[in-house]
């Protein structure tokens with residue numbers, strides 16, 4: 064994080080970020096950051112909140128004057144937010160108004176096989192199904208997205224994702240920013256043609272426009288106080304390293320599976336596709352009038368050189384009753400491991416066209432079970448990316464796991480909490496521990512770079 068430029072920035076770098084000129088250019092920082100709408104239940108029956116969503120095509124004006132067709136839940140891009148509470152079940156009735164099968168996966172949740180949104184467990188075009196979410200797990204920043212076999216990558220790319228924020232008493236007791244000062248922000252890349260259409264090509268390297276809550280380079284007016292942001296990398300493949308232009312401190316308080324044991328201060332958070340970071344930024348250190356760009360500092364070279372994400376405009380002072388406690392939570396104790404296994408990730412880009420992704424040497428076959436896990440087991444998985452240049456990440460359905468080791472060393476503070484997705488740069492090995500004591504059945508694990516999972520980098524475990 065050196066030489067990151069002044070606090071005040073004009074939009075001059077954005078021309079670069081739009082690449083070859085194929086994408087329409089919009090003036091940066093002209094449109095406010097949309098606050099994703101929180102969905103209200105259509106009814107509450109016996110303590111169960113029932114929501115209704117329909118998946119449908121919608122036209123949005125992402126660039127002024129240009130119509131962009133997107134796939135949405137309830138017409139929203141990204142989808143509406145569900146705010147749920149541990150111990151209080153939710154039913155989401157999903158109506159598929161698309162002309163293709165769809166499956167809704169609640170990423171990071173502990174769910175029975177029929178409610179998990181497995182690749183083969185799809186809703187036919189025109190069909191409806193109710194997903195039951197018992198919310199028996201502790202608080203976590205979850206998200207839902209499409210998972211239809213072989214189509215998840217394109218469906219998510221075209222818009223089928225949204226936040227599902229699960230809260231509980233442990234979290235609510237803390238004096239963290241809440242209400243209007245607690246905002247989910249989904250960040251993703253996209254490739255638009257000059258007519259404003261979303262271009263989907265597997266493994267596309269021209270996804271050079273970044274969207275925050277569906278809008279390119281928005282601004283957010285903030286008060287000079289603390290805010291909590293639930294950051295999600297909802298890109299198909301892109302890695303993000305998010306930091307403030309002045310290198311100023313960000314306090315990370317949570318990751319995929321809820322709060323970290325302790326907060327820690329950093330100048331940037333790293334997110335691979337599907338990962339979440341819960342952060343607090345204190346704008347009271349900036350005078351009113353400051354404009355502060357949130358940048359993507361990941362990568363180098365043409366592919367990952369996108370500079371800006373959004374701009375915070377400090378427009379007013381405000382009282383701030385919030386605090387960041389030194390201890391946020393205690394994690395569930397790690398049981399003694401009862402089994403170990405290894406997993407290898409590999410992709411043969413170049414040799415096959417289209418390229419194929421492998422887990423343990425095999426391309427995904429939904430009819431095959433790749434590993435059997437004993438119900439109740441607590442397993443250590445040693446996951447290795449054996450590729451020399453291609454990064455991957457790794458997501459397991461059903462569980463929140465702990466990262467025990469990364470390349471033989473204890474993980475950093477960002478990985479000290481509960482996780483459901485971890486990044487594996489080329490050659491990396493991560494040791495993680497997961498306990499399978501909630502549901503039996505078949506679930507997938509896969510690379511969450513969705514172009515890779517759609518190329519076969521997915522496998523099935525059966526808990527028996």
Ligand code: C2O
Pocket residue numbers: 168170208210337458460507509511
């Ligand atoms: Cu977020 Cu199987 O995925």
Ligand code: CU
Pocket residue numbers: 454455456510511512515516520
């Ligand atoms: Cu991958």
